Amino acid sequence: MKPLNRMEPITPSQRSEVLISGKRITKVFGYGKQRTAALDEVDFAFREGEIVSIVGESGSGKTTLAKIMMGLLKESSGEIQYRGIPRQLGNHRQRKQYWKDIQAIFQDPFSSFNQFYRVEKLLLDCLKLQGLQLSRDMQFERMKEACTFVNLKFEELYNKYPFELSGGQMQRLMIARIFLLQPKLLIADEPTSMVDACSRSTILDMLLKLRDENRMTIVFITHDVGLAYYVSDTLYIMEKGRVVESGPAERVILEPAHPYTRQLIEDVPKIHEEWNLG
Numbered sequence: 001m002k003p004l005n006r007m008e009p010i011t012p013s014q015r016s017e018v019l020i021s022g023k024r025i026t027k028v029f030g031y032g033k034q035r036t037a038a039l040d041e042v043d044f045a046f047r048e049g050e051i052v053s054i055v056g057e058s059g060s061g062k063t064t065l066a067k068i069m070m071g072l073l074k075e076s077s078g079e080i081q082y083r084g085i086p087r088q089l090g091n092h093r094q095r096k097q098y099w100k101d102i103q104a105i106f107q108d109p110f111s112s113f114n115q116f117y118r119v120e121k122l123l124l125d126c127l128k129l130q131g132l133q134l135s136r137d138m139q140f141e142r143m144k145e146a147c148t149f150v151n152l153k154f155e156e157l158y159n160k161y162p163f164e165l166s167g168g169q170m171q172r173l174m175i176a177r178i179f180l181l182q183p184k185l186l187i188a189d190e191p192t193s194m195v196d197a198c199s200r201s202t203i204l205d206m207l208l209k210l211r212d213e214n215r216m217t218i219v220f221i222t223h224d225v226g227l228a229y230y231v232s233d234t235l236y237i238m239e240k241g242r243v244v245e246s247g248p249a250e251r252v253i254l255e256p257a258h259p260y261t262r263q264l265i266e267d268v269p270k271i272h273e274e275w276n277l278g
């Protein structure tokens, strides 16, 4: 399998800054017999402008980690740092400030949109959220640009409701919104699991474009180690709430150090061959 164009190897002096990191992040749900340690002392550090995949089986803690990164769940212990300082989400102002920098896209684009708003309003709201004072013409320009970025035609869609779009168009619209919102961190939770192979490769290409053109940090959550290898710069492999292995995607796939990683790779027999997405 041939991976997509990764970032060029970077020299230490060019190394980008760590955007978000976690030290010994633990999350426990329930008490007594119901107790589940969804995360067990997880360490991570994600850099600006890299695509990181978190790979693991169902129940390994991927979504819990994503929710903690988004600030939707509070860790039981450990510390998250954002841009080099401890993240504070104690009050509304701090949360609002943090959430300006973070967006997420999920498997089901249908649930991401208010179905009563037309496409134009959905996109316009993204511009308003950024607090930009734009003329009506400039607003149109930006919305058109966002649609072009994802190969949609604004003129054909602006007057439609989300339920009038195909699944693939909705997925693209979701990414057009990300283009307008310009988050620093994008969390993509299996965004390609409900689309056909062709739409999947388009979505992956768009994520790469967001990384390259906007230096976005993208955290891609998936069960699929083949897909993760294809799209990522860095891999984190999770098993039962722990990160068992992490590192550059090439290294983790070609020289896996942990037995669990080896098992995941063995389950994808063609991982080293050309991957036909079409």
Ligand SMILES: Nc1ncnc2c1ncn2[C@@H]1O[C@H](COP(=O)(O)OP(=O)(O)OP(=O)(O)O)[C@@H](O)[C@H]1O
Pocket (backbone or CB within 6 Å): 029, 030, 036, 037, 038, 056, 057, 058, 059, 060, 061, 062, 063, 064, 065, 223
């Ligand atoms: N709100 C909750 N209350 C209790 N247990 C939870 C809660 N959320 C997650 N868990 C448990 O924590 C563990 C990790 O769940 P999590 O959803 O993070 O896994 P995952 O790797 O994202 O799985 P999947 O790939 O199926 O989405 C599981 O055992 C799950 O049952």
